Amino acid sequence: xxxxxxxxxxxxxxxxxxxxxxxxxxxxxxxxxxxxxxxxxxxxxxxxxxxxxxxxxxxxxxxxxxxxxxxxxxxxxxxxxxxxxxxxxxxxxxxxxxxxxxxxxxxxxxxxxxxxxxxxxxxxxxxxxxxxxxxxxxxxxxxxxxxxxxxxxxxxxxx
Amino acid sequence: xxxxxxxxxxxxxxxxxxxxxxxxxxxxxxxxxxxxxxxxxxxxxxxxxxxxxxxxxxxxxxxxxxxxxxxxxxxxxxxxxxxxxxxxxxxxxxxxxxxxxxxxxxxxxxxxxxxxxxxxxxxxxxxxxxxxxxxxxxxxxxxxxxxxxxx
Numbered sequence: 001x002x003x004x005x006x007x008x009x010x011x012x013x014x015x016x017x018x019x020x021x022x023x024x025x026x027x028x029x030x031x032x033x034x035x036x037x038x039x040x041x042x043x044x045x046x047x048x049x050x051x052x053x054x055x056x057x058x059x060x061x062x063x064x065x066x067x068x069x070x071x072x073x074x075x076x077x078x079x080x081x082x083x084x085x086x087x088x089x090x091x092x093x094x095x096x097x098x099x100x101x102x103x104x105x106x107x108x109x110x111x112x113x114x115x116x117x118x119x120x121x122x123x124x125x126x127x128x129x130x131x132x133x134x135x136x137x138x139x140x141x142x143x144x145x146x147x148x149x150x151x152x153x154x155x156x157x158x159x
Numbered sequence: 160x161x162x163x164x165x166x167x168x169x170x171x172x173x174x175x176x177x178x179x180x181x182x183x184x185x186x187x188x189x190x191x192x193x194x195x196x197x198x199x200x201x202x203x204x205x206x207x208x209x210x211x212x213x214x215x216x217x218x219x220x221x222x223x224x225x226x227x228x229x230x231x232x233x234x235x236x237x238x239x240x241x242x243x244x245x246x247x248x249x250x251x252x253x254x255x256x257x258x259x260x261x262x263x264x265x266x267x268x269x270x271x272x273x274x275x276x277x278x279x280x281x282x283x284x285x286x287x288x289x290x291x292x293x294x295x296x297x298x299x300x301x302x303x304x305x306x307x308x309x310x
Contacts, residue, residue, distance in 0.1 A: 082169035
């Protein structure tokens, strides 16, 4: 586990600078230097008066897999939501007075679809389920404009 | 893991944009941008839809409420899956609000939008039609900072 900083909460009291044994908090990126950060140390997390620092797992315990029937039912709601999103995007393209409403509904439907995918095993990038998905996506390498390098990077990052 | 579920490109776009957010939360901006590229790709790959009016949404919304969400809820209860139940509780509420907004728009027409702004809660998808950003999301209780204004 390493520390991460929520810059929106940081009040620049900078107690993390004094307390960190390795200087991992002393960066100009707004973020912690993950390479220097000591696994599970949490001194900065406890020292920060603004709760702007927290620990992130490097490896999460594998979650229990959803049953196939639950996964399918969630996938079918997600599919229905992306269909609605597509309709809304088409209405947005049409322009006119309803354009903004169409856009709001498209954004909302995407959020609802994402929530369903989170609950059907795609919550965290560092899971076997996502690895399986990435392997499937890699098979689409030959498609025009397919961002294969992105798949390669993610397979390596989360292997 | 059971049989694999086949997702459309539109759903793959949502899976990838969600994983992009997950990487952002873990402060992994490079990984996030890879998922973002994938999501963009699937967005452009999903076939364009012909649509003329908002009424085309109503049937889909009704089927979400009466069968889609109901089915997930039934299985999630059976399996004691609290995460999926939580997702259904919020999703159903937000979806019902979509329906009521479309009803209001049908009655009041463009006047509804001319006098108000549109805000979407990024935590749960709730849409507010109001002059000012809500202080609190009525569905998921997220603060006003979680709302985006649609422009």
